[in-house]
Amino acid sequence: MSKDVYVLMEQRDGELAKVGVELIGEATKLAGDLGQQVVAVLLGSGIKDKAEKCIHYGANKVIIVDDPALAEYLTEPYADAVTAVIEKYQPEIFLFGASSIGRDLAPRVSARIHTGLTADCTGLDIDPETKLLRMTRPAFGGNIMATILCKDYRPQMATVRPGVMQALAKDKARTGEIEELKVEFKAPLVKIREVVKNEHKTVDITEAKYLVSGGRGIGSPEFFNELQKLADVLGGEISSSRANVDAGWIDKSRQVGQTGKTVRPDLYMACGISGAIQHVAGMEGSEYIIAINKNDTAPIFDLADIGIVGDVKVIIPKLTEAVAKAKAAKNAE
Numbered sequence: 001m002s003k004d005v006y007v008l009m010e011q012r013d014g015e016l017a018k019v020g021v022e023l024i025g026e027a028t029k030l031a032g033d034l035g036q037q038v039v040a041v042l043l044g045s046g047i048k049d050k051a052e053k054c055i056h057y058g059a060n061k062v063i064i065v066d067d068p069a070l071a072e073y074l075t076e077p078y079a080d081a082v083t084a085v086i087e088k089y090q091p092e093i094f095l096f097g098a099s100s101i102g103r104d105l106a107p108r109v110s111a112r113i114h115t116g117l118t119a120d121c122t123g124l125d126i127d128p129e130t131k132l133l134r135m136t137r138p139a140f141g142g143n144i145m146a147t148i149l150c151k152d153y154r155p156q157m158a159t160v161r162p163g164v165m166q167a168l169a170k171d172k173a174r175t176g177e178i179e180e181l182k183v184e185f186k187a188p189l190v191k192i193r194e195v196v197k198n199e200h201k202t203v204d205i206t207e208a209k210y211l212v213s214g215g216r217g218i219g220s221p222e223f224f225n226e227l228q229k230l231a232d233v234l235g236g237e238i239s240s241s242r243a244n245v246d247a248g249w250i251d252k253s254r255q256v257g258q259t260g261k262t263v264r265p266d267l268y269m270a271c272g273i274s275g276a277i278q279h280v281a282g283m284e285g286s287e288y289i290i291a292i293n294k295n296d297t298a299p300i301f302d303l304a305d306i307g308i309v310g311d312v313k314v315i316i317p318k319l320t321e322a323v324a325k326a327k328a329a330k331n332a333e
Helices: 018-034 048-056 075-089 100-113 221-234 242-246 312-332
Strands: 005-009 038-044 061-066 093-097 117-121 123-126 133-139 144-148 156-160 177-180 210-214 237-240 267-271 288-293 306-309
Touching: 005 018, 005 075, 018 038, 018 093, 018 123, 018 156, 038 048, 038 075, 048 061, 048 177, 061 075, 075 100, 093 100, 100 117, 100 156, 117 133, 133 156, 210 221, 221 237, 221 267, 221 312, 237 242, 288 312
Parallel strands: 005 038, 005 093, 038 061, 061 177, 093 156, 117 156, 210 237, 210 267, 267 288, 288 306
Antiparallel strands: 123 133, 133 144
């Protein structure tokens, strides 16, 4: 009989990815509705010391597959490991992050075990009557939200966008069970010859504490340079609405919204962004929101903590100067 909510804890170079911690938080709610437990699945080589951290963030149990074959991510050995976990423990639900790893691994696993997979979810909950997992994701270009059920096969599987779910507070007093599983790996068809790391990689916007986001109202791609100056002064990153990405003004990795990324920064500055529901869905969880728009009836003002009615091209340079002066004065104290 299937039971418990399982979460794949992604790790890179031995460090747990944030999305796995977020998913443990969400899994705790789902498991509570089902009267079941949360199980973290930790794969890698030399990563046993990270098991306690999974428990501190809310897992009741951790299953470790620690093997040299898992030192670097490869689809086949990772799929072997996850498949072995599912076949032995029979989870009710299995969650993956909708990251480069999760988006590659989850479809392969679902095909192997013959179950469904709902990709890129932005919402999860348990149906109170059927106890099925309701998996909600954008559809038709983000114009509607579709809720999908997997009635007949187990586990119910989903990938979930980073930044969507809320992580639990770390509690070092939490205790749980740790179990190691040995897996027989097939000889991989692909071998990694060399790993070349990009030393100039920018910070992922889902990790940024401060985001300065530009919408159609900034008028031109060049104005992102002004937004970058403000972001630099704040110690943050720039992001964008979909309109500018579609226009080719900025890379899609910077897009916030239903068809982009979901963010939860301490400060989100919406510059020339009207506040369409598709964009709001990606940033409404921000701690503090400042909106700048010429249209005083723009929907974004209904969400903002502070609203500034005016031209972003005039306001942003002045704001950048003011913040820089304030920081300089504070450092001089």
